[in-house]
Amino acid sequence: MSDPAILSQQSNDSSFDDVWEEIVWRGLVHVSTDAAELKELLAGPPITYYCGFDPTAPSLHLGNLVQILLMRRLQLAGHHPLGLVGGSTGLIGDPRPTAERTLTPADTVAEWVGYLQAQVSRFLSAEGDNAVTMVNNLDWTAPLSAIDFLREIGKYFRVGTMLKKDAVSARLNSDAGISYTEFSYQILQGLDYLELHRTYNCMLQTGGSDQWGNLTSGTDLVRRAEGDTVHAIGTPLITNSDGTKFGKSEGNAIWLDPKLTSPYAFYQFWVNTDDADVIFRLQVFTFLSRVEIERLADLVATEPFRREAQRTLAYEVTSLVHGVPATDAAIHAAEALFGQGDLADLDPSTLEAALRELPNTTTTPNAAIIQLLVDTGLTTSLGEARRAVKQGGVYLNNAKVTSEDATIEGSTLAGGVAVLRRGKKTLAGVFVQ
RNA sequence: GGCGAGUUACCCAAGCGGCCAAAGGGAUCUGACUGUAAAUCAGACGGCGUAGCCUUCGUGAGUUCGAACCUCGCACUCGCCA
Structure with missing residues (x-):
């Protein structure tokens, strides 16, 4: 849940003239309405701004985190955030470029709205004059009749x-x-901006650049309906330098909800960041100062093998999302499992704690390894498990498994546990009963 | 409503009666090399008790010794016309 200690430690970098300069430096501005006006607006007295999140899943993911952190940086500059969760827009679904969405049942959307509201509000301060205000667009669209909607x-x-x-x-x-x-x-999203402008004098909407069309629908509507000029900022779509999609691990999204992506997996995701991407990630996803990030950039250039930037990035983002204790647990697990030493030399309780952080299963003393691969989710079928063994990609306690018929019998470590590994770094725990 | 085109494995996309579990590319996985990196090279990539068997090519019926490929119905998508 909310960690006030973490929120209170965050600040913008005072070496920048204003928050606009900082978010530009961090690469958070891909497109915007008039830049000069925005810079002035953000450097002036507090304004109200908003960012919307549609409940298309039970949790936010890393793409959404970019938006949340931009909101937080603006809040730290004194501005008043409105966290909008799209109870109505989530019922419709914004057009994806590829194909029509399947409509999500209304009661499911309502449930997800609750989850997302809780997640968004965790990252924004609820203290002071510019405490976050959470809103739901269902509140003003539900009472609107189709006729009123069309006419007004x-x-x-x-x-x-x-x-x-x-x-x-x-x-x-x-x-x-x-x-x-x-x-x-796009009409619904434009309507949100108009509503929030009328109610809160909202002057800025932020969102992903893929939402730019929807953002401008809002600014256009406010201009036409009220005669007021309001602004929008579109953040870049974060991509990996090798062209693959950012925020995916083995094809799965990285979620902010620890039940969907464990803090361990979350930490591992960041540790594995490509050298070519790590500095930009630090700029976008952490509150580290420009000076500190430049220091890490030097380290990537001079001592890349130490992975200092990756470790720092992983620590910063994981503690931001999951808190310090969960992050420490993830780090300890990683140190134990990826360490140079023999697993057998590890303290049994340390080892067990590490395995609890991993996907794990409990089994009998003579269980077949291919079955354990399936049980732990390391592979999705026995056939794939056999294939992995055949290809030499399966390890039990760091020893290569050579036979498809192998069992864990006689291979457990102190405390009746075993470490199952697929490939270089995909790990799972086995507890023998 | 009429006419035409289409629906293939995670995605794109070949196939047009047997040699099809189905070309090719992408994504993904594994190995080598490494730094829990990238690039590169090699292999794998429907399921299973894996020299064999089972279930797939929108869906339901049919023709045939035999269908992803032919016929008919249905659903959905696209285009043109109304």
Whole structure:
């Protein structure tokens, strides 16, 4: 849950003239409305800004964390954040460039709204004059009738403009097409901005650059409906230098919810960051100062094998999301399991604690190793497990498993445990009963 | 509503009666080399008790000794026309 100690330690880097300069340096601004005006606005008296999160899953993921940290940096600069969770927009779904979404049941969306609200509010201060305010767009869209919607909002939208939005045109040009439901999404999001502008005098919306079309729907609507100029910032889509998608491990998203991605797995994800990406990750995902990040950049250049930047990054982000105790546990587990020493020399209780951090299973003394690979989730089928053994990619307590018929009998360590490994770094724990 | 095109494994995409568990690419996994990195090279990549068997090519029926490939119905998608 919320860790006030961590929030209170965060600050913006005072070596920058203003917060705008800092977020630009951190690479958080990919597109925006008038930059000069925004810089001035953000350097001036507190404004109210918002960022929305749609409940498309039971948890936020690393992509969303970029948004949350931008919100937090603006809050640290004195501005007032509105954390919006899309109880209504989540029922519709924003158009993805590839294909139509499957509608999520309404009660599921409502459940997810609760989870996301809790997650977002953890990262933003609830103290002081600019404490975060959580809002849900279902509150103002649910009472709106279809007729009112069309008369009061729809009139401001030109279909030609709507068709030109990237997300929409991509879909129209694909063979998936687009439903009227998803086509209408940008109106709903624009409506949010208008509502928040009217209620809170909200002047800025932030979001991913893939949402740029939706962000400008909002600024356009506010201009047309109220005659006011409001702003938007689009953050870059974070990518890996090798072209693969950021925020995925073995094809799975990295979630902020520890039940979906364990703190250990979360920490490992960051430790494995490519040299070519690690400095940019530090800029985006940590509150370390420019000076400190530049120091780490030097270390990557001169002593890359020490992985100092990766370790720092992993510590910073994991403690931010999961707290210091869980991070320490993840680090201790990693040190024990990736250490140079013999596993048999480890203190049994340290080893057991480490294995508890991993995917693990409890089994009988003569269990087959291929079955354990499946039970621990290291492989998804017995066939894949056999293949992995055949390819020489399975290790039991750091010793290569050579036979597909091998069992763990006689191979357990003190305390009746065993460390199962697939490949170089995918580990699981086995507890023998 | 009419006409035309399409629906293949995680994604893209070949196949157009037997040689198809299905080419190729991407993603992913493993090995070598390493720094729990990248790049490179090699192998794997539906399931299973793996020289064999089982379940797949939108879906349901059919033709055939035999169908992802042919016929008919249905669903969905795209385009043009109304």
